[in-house]
Each structure stands twice: as structure tokens, then as C-alpha cells.
Amino acid sequence: MQLAKWLAIAGLSFGLATYHLPLWAQTRPTNALNLIRQGRQLWQRDDIAGAINAYRQAAELEPRNARIQLSLGYLLSLQNDLPNALSAFERASQLDGRSVPAWIGMGYIYTQQKDFPRALNAYQRALTLDARNLEALQGIGYVLMEVKDYASALKHFQTWQEIAPNSADVYLSLGYLWKTQGDFQQATSAYQKAEALAPVRPDVWLAFGNFLLEQNQPDLALQKFQRALQVAPRNAEAHLVIANIYLQQSRHEEAIEALKQAVASQPRVVALQQKLAELYLAQNKTSWAIITYRRILELAPDNAAIHLALGRILATQNRKAEAIRFLEQAESLFNRQGNSTGLASARQELNQLR
DSSP: OOHHHHHHHTTOGGGTTTOOOOHHHHTOOSSHHHHHHHHHHHHHTTOHHHHHHHHHHHHHHSTTOHHHHHHHHHHHHHTTOHHHHHHHHHHHHHHOTTOHHHHHHHHHHHHHTTOHHHHHHHHHHHHHHOTTOHHHHHHHHHHHHHTTOHHHHHHHHHHHHHHOTTOHHHHHHHHHHHHHTTOHHHHHHHHHHHHHHOTTOHHHHHHHHHHHHHTTOHHHHHHHHHHHHHHOTTOHHHHHHHHHHHHHTTOHHHHHHHHHHHHHHSTTOHHHHHHHHHHHHHTTOHHHHHHHHHHHHHHOTTOHHHHHHHHHHHHHTTOHHHHHHHHHHHHHHHHHHTOHHHHHHHHHHHHHHO
16 A cells, blocks of 8 residues: 555554644743644645654653654654654654554554564554554554455454444455455445545545456546546546556557646656656657656756667757767766666667767
8 A cells, every 4th residue: 555545544644733732741841842843844844854853853852752753653654764663653652552553653664564463463452452443453454465364354344344334445445355355246336335435535536447447447447537537637646547548549649648647747756757758759759758858857867767768869860969968978877877788778879879
């Protein structure tokens, strides 16, 4: 599962967005409160590194504050710093042994590290503290699926379903479980229930669409992805998968338009820009391919493969001086990276031009 989704599963949103200090902390004449406020503001501006720094300083002033450690664990998870995130969650659990979010946070980290026995233990500790905790039930179910104990996973999902019968997430999880087991009828019913419960959630439409794609039903899948875009017009994932469907159907112009929308939604994602450039090139839209490759280099100036691709295209356009410049840069970067295959390709292209 994606990081953002698992952080939500872990129930850690309290970490910053809804973090309210107790009255005693609000009245203490220390810098810890100011640092926590600063960390929250930095997080809201997506300055995760700055927020981490502020919370670490707060933790030095309040070394026995479990909630600060929980916030640190959450933030470090966002940066994929799993070892330090785990340490923060462990520290939080040591300071407050009844902290359900701390155990769920540990379960999340262990799951990401594929340490499923420890993940299961952490989630079960959370469930022991709160028998109706939905995040713990979902986490246990997911881990049990990963170890292919589908019967036990189903029991936990069904318990979750009994507690929260109107949760779209439980039906998404059930759909995934049934799909994994090859029961496509049950899976379809679960996804239909999810979309009925959450018609304005794009992730529900995307999950159903991906399921239909796997069942070789591209036209029905396309409807689901288009529905996702109706509720979230800038959803890059939906635009990208629609582009792939169009490509498989040889609807190249529509694929280009969908990819352009994906790039507009996530302009700093190099992979999307590169896919668009390659599609332009395949459709003989060389000028647009060149423009797109140049945009990629603005984002990733040390991307040797893009320098090589751009040099090759310019060479076919008889723009020899420009081509040599990009190919020489590719040669230098490949050499620095120790990429012998790329280095040989760059030198071969240069030898043909010199």
C-alpha cells in the first residue's frame, strides 16, 4: 500500500494537524510549545525537514513527552526514514505504554520493512489496548494477507465490517482479499459497495478501475477512471492509467492529451515527463519531444539517460553542435556514475558525429 494511505491507516493524523497541548503544557514557560507550533506550521507548508528539526528540538526540552515522539515518528515516516521513525514510535510506547497510535506506528514501520511477525505483534498490542480499533484491525488483516493467511485476514476484516459497516475502506480491503483469492464475483460486489458508500473518493474509483483492468475489461475500467477525474480532475494516477488504456487501443492523440494532463497535475515527476516525451517521439512529434526532454533536464540536470536521448534526437535533426554538447554531458555523467553500458552508448553516438 502507498505510504500516505498507510499513514492514515496508522491513525497518526493527530501528529500535527490536530495536535492540542494539554493545559499544563500551554502554561509552561518553556520554548517547547513554540517549537511544536513552529513544527506544525512547517509541516502545513510541506517543509517536512524543517518540521522534524523543530520537533527534535522540542523533544530535547521535553524528553518524556510521548506525543512529541509520535509526531516525530509520523514526520520521519513521511521522509521514508524508517529506522529513525521506528525509534521514535518505540520511545513513545516506552513513555506511554497504553499509546495505541505508537503501537500502530510500529506496526506500519515493520510492515514497510517486511518484518511481518513484529508488525503483527505491534498491531495486536494495539488491538489489546483498544479491541475496536479499526486501524489495528486493518493492519492485522493486511499483514495476514502478506503472509497468505487469508482465512485469518478475512476474520479481521469481517470484525472491522461489523464495527464500521459504512466504511468504504473495509470493502476496498475485502475486494482486494477476494481478488487475491480469485473470487472475482465477491470482489466485484465489495468494490461496488465501496463506490456506493464513497462516490466522491477518487481512490475508490481507481481501485475498482484497476480491478476491472486486471479482469480485461478496459472499457468499464475507463469509465471508473473517468469518474475519478470527475471528482478529482488533477488526479495524475487517473490520467496516467487512462493514457495507458488509450495507448493499448491505439488512440494515440487521446493518450497524449491524457499524459499532458498527468504532467500538468504532477509537473515535477520526471517519469511522467519522460513517458510523454517518448510518446511524442513515437508519434513523430519531434519538436514536442525535444521541448519535453529539455523540461526534464530543468528538473533533473544530472539525468544521464535524458542527456543521451536528447543528444540522439538532435543528431537526427542535423543539429550537430547541440547534439554533441548533450552527448558529452551524458558521457561525463555515465562515467561519473560508473554506468559502463550508458557510457558505451554515449561514446558510440559521439563517434558517429565526430
